[in-house]
Amino acid sequence: MARPINLRIWRGNKNGGDFHTVTVDANEGEVVLDVIHRVQATQLPDLAVRWNCKAGKCGSCSMEINGKPRLACMTRMNTFAEGETITVTPLRAFPVIRDLVTDVSFNYKKAMEIPSYAPPANLKPGEARMEQIDVERSQEFRKCIECFLCQDTCHVIRDHEENKKSFAGPRFFIRIAELDMHPLDTLRNRKRTAQESHGLGMCNITKCCTEVCPEHIRITDNAIIPMKERVVDVKYDPVRWLGSKIRKREDIS
Amino acid sequence: MSMERYSYDVVVVGAGGAGLRAAVEAREAGFKVAIICKSLFGKAHTVMAEGGIAAAMGNVNSSDNWQVHFRDTMRGGKFLNNWRMAELHAKESPERVWELEMWGALFDRTQEGKISQRNFGGHEYPRLAHVGDRTGLELIRTMQQRIVALQQQDGKNHGDMESHIRVFAEVTITDVLVENGKAAGVYGYRRESGSELLFEAGAVILATGGIGKSFKVTSNSWEGTGDGHALALRAGSKLIDMEFVQFHPTGMVWPPSVRGILVTESVRGDGGVLTNSEGRRFMFDYIPEVFKDKYADTEEEADRWYKDQANNRRPPELLPRDEVARAINSEVKAGRGSPHGGVFLDVSKRLPAEEIKRRLPSMWHQFKELADVDITEQPMEVGPTCHYVMGGVQVDPDTAAAVGLQGLFAAGEVAGGMHGSNRLGGNSLSDLLVFGRRAGMGAVAYLQSNPSKPSLSDATVKKAQERLNAPFTHTGGENPYTIHQELQQTTNDLVGIIRTKKELEESLEKLAKFRQRIKNVSVTGGREFNPGFHLALDLENMFLVSEAMARSALIREESRGGHTREDFPKMDSKWRQVNNVTSVDGEAVKCEQVKAKLLPDELSTLFENNELSKYFTEEELAGMKGGSK
Numbered sequence: 001m002a003r004p005i006n007l008r009i010w011r012g013n014k015n016g017g018d019f020h021t022v023t024v025d026a027n028e029g030e031v032v033l034d035v036i037h038r039v040q041a042t043q044l045p046d047l048a049v050r051w052n053c054k055a056g057k058c059g060s061c062s063m064e065i066n067g068k069p070r071l072a073c074m075t076r077m078n079t080f081a082e083g084e085t086i087t088v089t090p091l092r093a094f095p096v097i098r099d100l101v102t103d104v105s106f107n108y109k110k111a112m113e114i115p116s117y118a119p120p121a122n123l124k125p126g127e128a129r130m131e132q133i134d135v136e137r138s139q140e141f142r143k144c145i146e147c148f149l150c151q152d153t154c155h156v157i158r159d160h161e162e163n164k165k166s167f168a169g170p171r172f173f174i175r176i177a178e179l180d181m182h183p184l185d186t187l188r189n190r191k192r193t194a195q196e197s198h199g200l201g202m203c204n205i206t207k208c209c210t211e212v213c214p215e216h217i218r219i220t221d222n223a224i225i226p227m228k229e230r231v232v233d234v235k236y237d238p239v240r241w242l243g244s245k246i247r248k249r250e251d252i253s
Numbered sequence: 254m255s256m257e258r259y260s261y262d263v264v265v266v267g268a269g270g271a272g273l274r275a276a277v278e279a280r281e282a283g284f285k286v287a288i289i290c291k292s293l294f295g296k297a298h299t300v301m302a303e304g305g306i307a308a309a310m311g312n313v314n315s316s317d318n319w320q321v322h323f324r325d326t327m328r329g330g331k332f333l334n335n336w337r338m339a340e341l342h343a344k345e346s347p348e349r350v351w352e353l354e355m356w357g358a359l360f361d362r363t364q365e366g367k368i369s370q371r372n373f374g375g376h377e378y379p380r381l382a383h384v385g386d387r388t389g390l391e392l393i394r395t396m397q398q399r400i401v402a403l404q405q406q407d408g409k410n411h412g413d414m415e416s417h418i419r420v421f422a423e424v425t426i427t428d429v430l431v432e433n434g435k436a437a438g439v440y441g442y443r444r445e446s447g448s449e450l451l452f453e454a455g456a457v458i459l460a461t462g463g464i465g466k467s468f469k470v471t472s473n474s475w476e477g478t479g480d481g482h483a484l485a486l487r488a489g490s491k492l493i494d495m496e497f498v499q500f501h502p503t504g505m506v507w508p509p510s511v512r513g514i515l516v517t518e519s520v521r522g523d524g525g526v527l528t529n530s531e532g533r534r535f536m537f538d539y540i541p542e543v544f545k546d547k548y549a550d551t552e553e554e555a556d557r558w559y560k561d562q563a564n565n566r567r568p569p570e571l572l573p574r575d576e577v578a579r580a581i582n583s584e585v586k587a588g589r590g591s592p593h594g595g596v597f598l599d600v601s602k603r604l605p606a607e608e609i610k611r612r613l614p615s616m617w618h619q620f621k622e623l624a625d626v627d628i629t630e631q632p633m634e635v636g637p638t639c640h641y642v643m644g645g646v647q648v649d650p651d652t653a654a655a656v657g658l659q660g661l662f663a664a665g666e667v668a669g670g671m672h673g674s675n676r677l678g679g680n681s682l683s684d685l686l687v688f689g690r691r692a693g694m695g696a697v698a699y700l701q702s703n704p705s706k707p708s709l710s711d712a713t714v715k716k717a718q719e720r721l722n723a724p725f726t727h728t729g730g731e732n733p734y735t736i737h738q739e740l741q742q743t744t745n746d747l748v749g750i751i752r753t754k755k756e757l758e759e760s761l762e763k764l765a766k767f768r769q770r771i772k773n774v775s776v777t778g779g780r781e782f783n784p785g786f787h788l789a790l791d792l793e794n795m796f797l798v799s800e801a802m803a804r805s806a807l808i809r810e811e812s813r814g815g816h817t818r819e820d821f822p823k824m825d826s827k828w829r830q831v832n833n834v835t836s837v838d839g840e841a842v843k844c845e846q847v848k849a850k851l852l853p854d855e856l857s858t859l860f861e862n863n864e865l866s867k868y869f870t871e872e873e874l875a876g877m878k879g880g881s882k
Binding site: 013027028034040049053056060098099104111112114126128129132139 | 292293294295296298300301310347348351352354355356357359360361362365366367369384385387390391394398401402404405414420422445474475476507508509510511514515615618619622623624732733734735738776777778779781782783784785786
């Protein structure tokens with residue numbers, strides 16, 4: 001059942017690196033991560049790869065497989081042609097630590113910048129009442145496993161290190177959208193903050209993030225576009241613009 | 254090698270549900286907390302929990318209350334549970350769920366807009382708060398976001414977001430440091446660089462999770478190497494009842510690369526049935542005597558139960574996990590298994606496709622992507638997988654203080670006692686929150702009465718450094734991956750789901766040989782993100798845990814919950830009086846028997862006498878109020 005395959009692995013660290021091609025057996029039903037583990041156990045014991053659950057639930061084993069951002073644990077070997085060489089490289093948008101492992105701390109810093117959930121001041125534990133239909137919109141975004149593939153593929157930061165400072169990325173646009181759509185959240189102006197502080201305006205809706213999302217979250221259609229539309233409505237609608245000046249209202253939710 | 258040195262009030266080792274909840278509690282009391290994650294923040298094994306959090310909120314059936322939850326938990330654990338822990342857990346879990354909601358968790362709702370609750374094995378009423386089948390993700394993300402919210406407050410108040418909570422990601426702890434008989438800090442390394450870290454701390458909370466990676470077929474990720482169990486043992490604390498290991502009845506069995514990955518119990522809670530190769534719903538043949546009055550004996554009654562729970566008994570597919578796992582094991586052994594050595598779990602004929610996708614989205618996804626099986630049309634193939642260890646650090650129930658070492662606390666899976674001989678599904682996430690909080694409170698109270706910071710001696714630090722660096726000093730030793738695979742095979746074959754005296758003795762002989770091999774293991778490559786080095790250090794923990802399991806299992810001559818002896822197939826009330834307590838003396842692993850405590854009157858009277866008589870000896874019953882009525 002086992003068939004030999006060629007795996008071209010990028011190996012190196014922040015000082016540089018190179019491809020290393022190995023031939024390794026792949027068995028029926030295996031995924032790319034299985035094969036990488038076999039290389040580790042039999043040929044390259046110090047090959048660095050980050051992984052955890054191996055079931056597509058934790059989002060740790062993100063890497064680029066034949067140039068596409070993917071979870072190694074969810075990429076079946078039988079999706080490749082017989083004899084095809086499979087190339088695995090670290091996520092391009094983040095600094096390499098070693099081999100297939102990158103420094104994703106950018107994402108954790110951005111997470112700390114997003115204003116947290118703000119429940120109503122008088123709400124007591126156990127007293128929240130919400131309709132299923134109302135929580136479902138935010139629940140879609142809470143499916144996010146933080147694999148950061150959307151961050152990796154987003155061209156705003158993929159090849160533009162300089163944009164990282166002002167751009168939170170798709171993962172955090174859905175976080176903002178999730179809170180914005182939360183039936184009980186009381187913080188106002190989340191959309192405006194997304195626009196003004198987190199770089200929502202830099203997104204030009206190419207939907208690359210949606211395409212790579214292993215959870216199939218409709219990042220662009222359900223989070224980014226609705227937020228952008230609302231921001232535009234208020235900013236460029238002359239009546240609402242005037243209203244906001246007169247009544248000092250600035251909320252656009 | 255360079256060493257970073259830090260000083261905190263509390264160090265929490267582990268960043269799953271229990272560790273994060275403990276950290277929140279200590280920070281809310283004003284203490285400075287370091288959270289140590291073995292992997293990235295938010296990736297802990299809690300994320301894998303699917304079905305839900307058990308809490309008697311009574312949102313779906315108002316007859317539910319803490320007493321019923323307590324009873325179910327004790328029954329599930331076959332009365333070996335530390336009753337005080339089971340009591341605290343049943344009483345406090347609703348508050349912990351509501352607290353999560355206040356912190357932003359979005360649970361599925363009932364018609365009235367309350368938190369929805371689902372049925373699960375061993376729970377009398379629908380009790381599990383859930384978010385589809387990804388409840389663990391919701392819990393970990395909510396806790397992660399709560400930590401961030403507190404850091405944002407600290408940023409405002411102190412000008413530094415990390416002034417009171419700092420998360421150290423991808424750091425492995427290799428020793429709990431002890432000075433003058435008290436826990437005084439921890440020592441470890443950064444996975445990324447291999448550089449070493451020293452944390453001085455007045456209190457250390459272990460929240461490191463489980464031990465599954467000691468077994469070959471497991472639902473646990475690479476992190477579950479029994480680190481906290483081993484850290485506690487080596488620091489002078491004790492483990493209780495390590496023979497009790499839960500084999501979840503439904504892990505994936507095919508393809509081989511996903512063998513062991515969990516298939517949530519919600520599949521059965523939502524109507525899925527187990528059948529053998531003859532198409533028979535075999536669970537009706539495996540209802541044990543103690544549960545006969547609570548489970549349906551016909552398919553008709555079992556099916557009616559999903560609609561009318563007041564007038565029908567539960568389907569036997571929802572027996573506690575140990576019963577279902579043993580039944581599947583027996584069916585496969587009898588030659589009635591599925592093509593890949595499991596049995597069939599079928600929900601496709603029970604619910605409409607859309608409903609399956611709505612209720613079990615990640616199961617649908619998992620089977621579709623990994624096994625080419627569409628669970629809305631085809632049955633799944635499932636079989637037992639090592640899932641959870643009931644045994645763990647012996648703790649004080651109220652404060653989570655570890656027995657045997659002041660200043661050390663333990664919560665979550667690494668702590669023992671709460672679940673007795675078998676854990677009910679859904680009782681783990683609630684356990685994490687209830688006892689995570691209590692460990693935080695325990696550490697706070699301890700620090701308040703022991704305000705002087707411990708000082709670490711150079712000798713203590715040097716010892717930890719030497720241990721950490723040992724794998725690099727050997728040459729010509731074995732590859733850690735080979736030893737790991739052999740160790741897993743040994744525990745799987747000899748300390749697995751069905752055990753015998755002969756095999757357990759053989760396992761101990763084999764384990765003794767592993768000790769020397771592990772000592773000589775050598776590592777190739779450098780210190781920078783080197784998985785071979787990481788595994789070399791984890792191996793020792795898995796070895797210690799395996800020995801603790803095998804010794805305890807050999808001693809307990811009965812079958813109860815997650816411990817099945819083919820040579821002693823019956824449960825024996827005399828063994829209910831016994832807790833196995835493991836400690837380490839030098840290199841020797843010792844296991845002593847201590848008397849388990851009896852239920853106090855206010856709890857024993859929650860049960861009928863005829864139920865208690867199934868578990869307790871006549872002598873014990875005479876001394877219990879509940880037993881004598």
